[in-house]
Amino acid sequence: MADFTSSVSHGLLPHDNGHSMGVPSGDRKIKTLPASKERLTWQLLFVVVAVSFGTWFPIGYxxxxxxxxxxxxxxxxxxxxxxxxxxxxxLLPSSNETEDLSEKHQADQDFTRKLWCETVPENEEHLLLAENTELNTIWAIVGAAIAGGAFVSLWSTNWWLGRFGSKNTMLINNGIGIVGTLLASLCVEAASYEMLIIGRFIWGLNIGIAVSVAPLYVTEISPTSLRGATGTFPGICLVSGSFVAIVLGLPQLLGTVELWPVIAWLRGVPAIIIFLTLPFCPESPRYLLLIKNRKIAARRALAFFRGTQNVDDELRTIQQEGEAMVANGLSKPVSIFGLLQDSFLRRVMAITTVVILCNQLSGISPITVYTTAIFANIGLGKLESLYGTVGFFLLQILAVLASMLLMERAGRRLLLIGGFSCTALCLFGMTLFTAIGKMGYLWSNYVSMVCAMIFIVVFNLGPAFIPWVLVSEMFPQSARGSAMTLVSAGCHLPNVSMTFLFPIVDALIGEYTFLIFGGILVAGTVYMYFNVIETKGKPLDSIQAELRQRFS
Known part of the structure; x- marks a missing residue:
């Protein structure tokens, strides 16, 4: 980065033929390519799809x-x-097994074995967790293990990015995910639910890094006019992963006593795709130029993504972003501590943290993890609940596809604030109609399910993935790694808390749990209305300049 400081002071960037092109020292206006030149090339599409599928598909899955x-x-x-x-x-223990035990000790053992060993009728399976505290705790840990692992690993993201760059970080991280897949898949053979928990925890270690690195990479390689659309590709892959996992888990496919471990094995497929494709993809041009000062490599990478050698204007724009970082004292990579020390970065960090906290505390994580159980609790049968869950995730995919079209038309701010407002209303509706359903009005159970479906559609039209796009857009290059780390912490800490606590709180207060989520969204939406700016169609450096002017 120090070398870049000296190079930008001379305004030099390389041509293909090895000569240099000058950038007038007084030219500080950010230029963008004409819309006709900012097209989606097959190279860019290939890289975005490969990276999104290999990193975010396993997250949803x-x-x-x-x-x-x-x-x-x-x-x-x-x-x-x-x-x-x-x-x-x-089976319960025979009289020969217990004849030497005291009457009280024998009664205790009989009760414990009955609690764990007695077959429960299918129509009473939904009561297992409520009646067995230890089982409920084990299941809560199984559910929360992924988010727990993600919270542990996310703090290393900035180190990985600084040492290896986005591309190599994703390749190395892919190997971590494979280890988790092996453990989670072999838990039945080992008769160890602890192995399942550890495997899912290692999945979390993989996810904690991937969740930040992939959207950062996609944003940096995309032209300004396509940044919103390409930024939704990871989201499409995430909900597609959830949908595929749900479909494979149906009893007609792999959701049987014998075959359910195969579902875990299939998580390795995206890992294979990553190893086969990512080695042939270039590193981010911004990273190469602004962090590593590899000018020729940056130009080659940008030419690959744009499908043309005419990339001089865009290189100048990236160079000017570097000049702005130097002018603002951010020429070197910013640590997490440095991020909190700088008043401007601290303010931007507060905004993005509120956005991501609303994203996670909206109730989406527990609804995603416990969808089938939620549908069962509102009165649907087991098969109806499973089909409802499939429809639930299919709606997610359609909504995220729609968001790709809306992102660069409606803008980030409208989709974000409007989306959170509508999802809050849906949560209040779920609470009301589920309570009415428990009074004996069966129609209300289905209205509650419709509220859940509307929640999913509206959430995925904007609030689901815009926060990750905003983080990549609102911070300078030197601070994006640390910002992603802190935002990921704001994502996974409530995620692990909600995933672990939701089944416990749900057992205590039932449908009224969603009132808590709705209240959080109302408060967060008011804050966002006064602080979040529109970033649609603006160069990255212009966004940061606007933020500096607004918060100075």
């Missing part, structure tokens, strides 16, 4: 993989525990 076969996995955990207690599923 991992979180939803236990959703449809939830009852089967819970009963498997019970059977493992039963054998460890010396029992056998469906």
């Amino acid at each position: 991992s979180y939803a993989v236990t959703n449809a076969p939830q009852a089967i996995i819970i009963n498997w955990v019970r059977s493992v525990k039963c054998f460890r207690l010396g029992g056998s599923p469906t």
Whole structure:
């Protein structure tokens, strides 16, 4: 970065033939390519799809993989525990086994083995967690393990980016995900639900890094007019991963006692895709020029993504971003501590943190993880709940595809604020109609389900993935890695808390849990109305200049 400081002072960038092109020292106006030149090339599309599928598809897949076969996995955990207690599923201990025990001790053992070993009728399976505190805790840990692992690893993101860059970080991180897949897939053979938990925790380690690096890379390689559209590709892959995991978990496919571990094995497919494609993709031109000062490599990478050698104007724009960083004292990579010390970056950090907290505390994580159970609790049968869950994730995919078209037309601010307002209303509706349904009005259960469906559509039209686009747009290059780390922390800390606490709180106050989420969204939306600016169609440096002028 120090070398870049000296190079920008001379205004030099390389041509293909090795000569230099001058940038007038007085020219500080940010230029953008004409809209006709900012097109989606096949090279850019290939890289964006490959990266999004290889990194964010496993995120959605991992979180939803236990959703449809939830009852089967819970009963498997019970059977493992039963054998460890010396029992056998469906059987209680014989009189010979207990004749030497005291009457109280024998009664305790009989009760414990019955709790873990007795077969439960299918229409009572939804009561298992409520009646068995230890089982409920184990299942909560299974659900929260991914978010816990992500929260641990996300703090290393800035180190990975600084040392290896986005491309190599994604390749190395891919190997971490494969280790988790092996452990989670072999848990049945090992008769160890602890192995399932550890495997999911390692998935979380992989996710904590991927969730920040992939959108950062996609934003940096995309032209200004396509940044919003390409920024939704990771989101499309995330909800597609959830949808595929749910469909595979149906009893007609892999959602059976014998086949459910295969669903975990299939998480390795995106890893193979990454290893086959990413080595042939260039590093981010912004990273190469602004951080590594590799001018020729940056030009080659940009020419690859744009499908033309005529990239001089865009290189000048990137160079001017570097000049702005130098002028604002941000020429060197900013640490997390440095991010909090700078008053401007601290203010931007506050805005993006509120946005991401509203994203995570909207209730989307528990709704995603426990969709089938939620539908069962509002009165739907087991098969109806599974089909409802499939429809739930199919709606997510359609909504995210629609958001790709709306992002560069309606703008980020409208989709964000309007989306959070509507989702708050949906949460209040779910609470009201579920409560009415418990009074005996069966029609209300289906209205509650419709509220959940509308919640998913509106959430994925904007609030779901705009926060990640905003972080990449609102921070200078030197601060994006640290900003992504802190925003990821703001994402995964509430995520692990909600995933772990939701089944427990839901057992205590039921549908009124969603009133908490709705209240948080109302407060957050008011804050965003007064602080979030529109970033649609603006060069990255112009966005930061506007923020500096507004908050100076």
